Amino acid sequence: MLQFRLIVPADLTDEVAELITSTVGATHLTLLKGAALDPVGDLMTCDVAREAADPLLAGLRGLGLEERGLIAVDSVDMSLSRRSDDAERDAPGDGADAVLWDSMAELTEDESTLTVTYLAFLSVATMLAAYGVMLDSSILIVGAMAVGPEFGPLAGICTGLVIRRKQLVARSAKALVVGFLAAMLVTGAFAALLDLFGLFSRSQFERPHPATQFIWQPTADSFVVALLAGIAGVLSLTSAKSGALVGVAISVTTVPAAANAALALSYTAWHEVLGSAWQLALNLAGIVVAGLVTLLVQKWVWHRQRGRAAATSPPAP
CATH class of the missing domain: 1.20.1080 (Glycerol uptake facilitator protein)
Incomplete structure (x- = not known):
């Protein structure tokens, strides 16, 4: 699993949340309104199966989040959650073959x-x-x-x-x-x-x-x-x-x-x-x-x- 940490301008929060929730392989979405000070915005995190990460990254960049906020991706060494297991199972492809370009x-x-x-x-x-x-x-x-x-x-x-x-x-x-x-x-x-x-x-x-x-x-x-x-x-x-x-x-x-x-x-x-x-x-x-x-x-x-x-x-x- 990978963890996405996002700083999202308030006017993009709904679009980003919709993109994440519609991505097969993404789960554990959290939102802290107004938590980010530099740049100003909302703080969002989610866990993503490796094989679903590249399309999600492309979508976030397409929304302009790279220029206006932050996209940070970290590896999760251990995740004990049934939802994590379901996300990895449902995500198309195999994580070992996925390339994060x-x-x-x-x-x-x-x-x-x-x-x-x-x-x-x-x-x-x-x-x-x-x-x-x-x-x-x-x-x-x-x-x-x-x-x-x-x-x-x-x-x-x-x-x-x-x-x-x-x-x-x-x-x-x-x-x-x-x-x-x-x-x-x-x-x-x-x-x-x-x-x-x-x-x-x-x-x-x-x-x-x-x-x-x-x-x-x-x-x-x-x-x-x-x-x-x-x-x-x-x-x-x-x-x-x-x-x-x-x-x-x-x-x-x-x-x-x-x-x-x-x-x-x-x-x-x-x-x-x-x-x-x-x-x-x-x-x-x-x-x-x-x-x-x-x-x-x-x-x-x-x-x-x-x-x-x-x-x-x-x-x-």
């Missing part, structure tokens, strides 16, 4: 904004991966993958394309491009500094690295793995199973490829620069393609489920 847009927008923290995480991850390459340590490579925050902008691009928000796509693309370029520059400077102190060296970089050579030797497998990771990543976001994102992060070779490209550029190993760049491009493209297709399929399946449920439901009295 406004929630997805807000989540990916937060995760795809180019901030100092985002740049710091991506730079640290890339430097960790550089150390993993130099030491030929798969453990450090996996750790760097887990630290990298790049899936947020990738999910933002997919979501923005599906819901047709150009600003979200542009912001996410900017975070990816600027983020990786900045991280590679920082990693190049980091490698030069460690070379100066004798911790890195050209001979160390040029010696065989059997455990990490896959980073700059992309194959068709790289694209397939990126496709699978993109599917899993988007499903983890739409179903609120965020724990799966760790597995997604350590499945793709984005951060390690950027790190190896920075190292190879520092030591003028042009064949590894090209190989790493190709590996990075394959992984990014695979995730975006898979994520976009997954969201489109989810949208299509959800509309079919709702249409089937509406067709089989008894007519309103």
